[in-house]
Amino acid sequence: MPRRAAAVRREVQPDAIYNNRLVTQLINKVLLDGKKFQKTPVVLSIGNEKIQLEAETQKGTVKDDCAAECEGELRIGFNCEYLIDMISVCDSETITLEMSNAVSAVYVHDTGNTTYLVLPVRLK
Secondary structure (H helix, E strand, C coil): CCCCHHHCCCCCCCEEEEEEEHHHHHHHHHHHEEEEEECCEEEEECCCCCEEEEECCCCCCEEEEEEEECCCCEEEEEEEHHHHHHHHCCCCCCEEEECCCCCCCCCEEEEECCEEEEECCCCC
């Protein structure tokens, strides 16, 4: 069993701050195909003052983006259902994502001082 201290980062820097309402609209537009969630990973490309969301759907590849305050660049994948669950429980207008790399846990902070943890998926 891995040691807890090794699994939890001690110092993190905010990597992306974004408008929750805009990202929720983006996810609903891109990821939902009728009432079924897509089975493929959702790829977030963070950087250049935007978050770009990309997903493979039954209708082909879908890409869209929204503005965000970003530090650095990162390409990270998530299970679609986990991403939608994370967004849906955050009531804040602004959300901060803290990431160290594409395979480590992502800390999600809303303005209500609540922290969530979302695990990414490995991209090929």
